[in-house]
Amino acid sequence: MQVFVVFLVAVVTAVSAASSFSKDPALEDPWQEWKGLHGKQYSEETESYRRMVWEDNWRFIEQHNQEHAAGKHSYKLGMNHFGDLTDQEFNKMNGFRPDPALRKLPVFNSTGSTVRPKSIDWRGKGYVTRVKNQGTCGSCWAFSATGALEGQYFKKTGRLVSLSEQNLVDCTEEYKYRNCGCHGGFVNIAFQYVIDHGITSEQSYPYTEKDDKPCRYTEQLKVTSISGFKRTDYKDEKNLRDAVGTVGPISVSVDASTFKLYKSGIYFNKTCTQSVNHAVLAVGYGKEGNDTFWILKNSWGLDWGERGYMRLAKDKDNHCGIANQAIYPII
Numbered sequence: 001m002q003v004f005v006v007f008l009v010a011v012v013t014a015v016s017a018a019s020s021f022s023k024d025p026a027l028e029d030p031w032q033e034w035k036g037l038h039g040k041q042y043s044e045e046t047e048s049y050r051r052m053v054w055e056d057n058w059r060f061i062e063q064h065n066q067e068h069a070a071g072k073h074s075y076k077l078g079m080n081h082f083g084d085l086t087d088q089e090f091n092k093m094n095g096f097r098p099d100p101a102l103r104k105l106p107v108f109n110s111t112g113s114t115v116r117p118k119s120i121d122w123r124g125k126g127y128v129t130r131v132k133n134q135g136t137c138g139s140c141w142a143f144s145a146t147g148a149l150e151g152q153y154f155k156k157t158g159r160l161v162s163l164s165e166q167n168l169v170d171c172t173e174e175y176k177y178r179n180c181g182c183h184g185g186f187v188n189i190a191f192q193y194v195i196d197h198g199i200t201s202e203q204s205y206p207y208t209e210k211d212d213k214p215c216r217y218t219e220q221l222k223v224t225s226i227s228g229f230k231r232t233d234y235k236d237e238k239n240l241r242d243a244v245g246t247v248g249p250i251s252v253s254v255d256a257s258t259f260k261l262y263k264s265g266i267y268f269n270k271t272c273t274q275s276v277n278h279a280v281l282a283v284g285y286g287k288e289g290n291d292t293f294w295i296l297k298n299s300w301g302l303d304w305g306e307r308g309y310m311r312l313a314k315d316k317d318n319h320c321g322i323a324n325q326a327i328y329p330i331i
């Protein structure tokens with residue numbers, strides 16, 4: 001409650017700040033175009049505040065990309081549908097919860113595997129469905145879970161089926177599982193649910209971006225279940241690499257606090273921490289010049305990043321906590 005009051009005060013202060021803000025007339029056309037492109041509509045009271053935030057983001061992008069051209073950054077930024085959000089608002093969406101219980105899981109062991117590819121991209125091998133969009137619901141954990149399940153289901157059956165995030169959002173909130181729907185969740189709890197009940201397809205149980213519906217899953221809808229899940233070794237990028245290289249796409253989590261306007265390139269930023277707050281899917285890794293990277297599938301639609309994907313610096317001290325919470329299901 002206290003948090004809510006503080007937030008309200010912040011918005012009121014921000015909105016009154018906006019009334020004294022003077023718009024940059026040169027940005028009028030880009031603003032109208034951007035609103036049209038992303039279907040943004042505002043009330044009269046909020047438009048001026050959103051324009052102010054958007055202009056700040058616009059200028060931040062311009063500045064960053066000029067510095068990128070001068071060789072100061074490894075990646076570019078670009079305007080996208082998050083362009084009217086402050087960093088604080090953006091980070092309220094990052095709904096991943098790291099689970100201390102994860103440490104007790106069995107660990108992936110690559111000692112026996114003979115083939116360790118130098119680079120891999122599971123997208124080209126049929127393991128990965130189209131990029132999805134979680135919208136304004138903090139359900140990244142569900143998208144990360146379905147991504148890993150889709151890959152292992154393909155590996156087992158040769159069929160690529162888009163699986164239902166809404167199934168996980170609606171059905172892991174009850175007492176037994178304790179996820180929080182659009183307010184965050186654990187990927188391992190989602191997997192536990194799939195062990196107990198199975199999971200259905202996106203088509204049978206479509207995404208609604210909300211968490212106010214009771215669970216509508218029934219046994220007849222089941223596409224697959226799993227027998228268990230494993231994790232990779234804590235903070236060990238080599239162990240994660242072997243898992244991604246030999247098992248398939250792996251559910252991972254990162255500190256995504258500074259990812260809002262990422263457009264392209266290999267992401268590296270010293271301000272990225274080890275406190276993970278967003279779950280994504282590692283679908284491969286590779287090398288460009290001397291720089292190695294992870295290929296991450298996100299759930300923020302096609303407008304964000306490299307058509308929905310990010311390349312994140314690899315072998316740079318576990319950048320953004322990439323190897324802190326990596327797990328995958330066993331079908």
Ligand SMILES: *[C@@H]1O[C@H](CO)[C@@H](O)[C@H](O)[C@H]1NC(C)=O
Nearest residue numbers: 107108109110111112233239
């Ligand atoms: C993997 O297995 C080998 C041989 O069985 C063992 O020596 C090693 O400690 C294991 N590694 C991990 C990370 O469990």
Ligand SMILES: *[C@@H]1O[C@H](CO)[C@@H](O)[C@H](O)[C@H]1NC(C)=O
Nearest residue numbers: 072073074258268269270271
């Ligand atoms: C790192 O991210 C922060 C916050 O987005 C940004 O201000 C800074 O310019 C970035 N640094 C680099 C080297 O990209």
Ligand SMILES: *[C@@H]1O[C@H](CO)[C@@H](O)[C@H](O)[C@H]1NC(C)=O
Nearest residue numbers: 071074287288289290291292
């Ligand atoms: C890679 O590193 C080597 C040795 O440090 C250097 O000579 C070479 O120019 C680098 N290549 C690229 C593409 O940066």
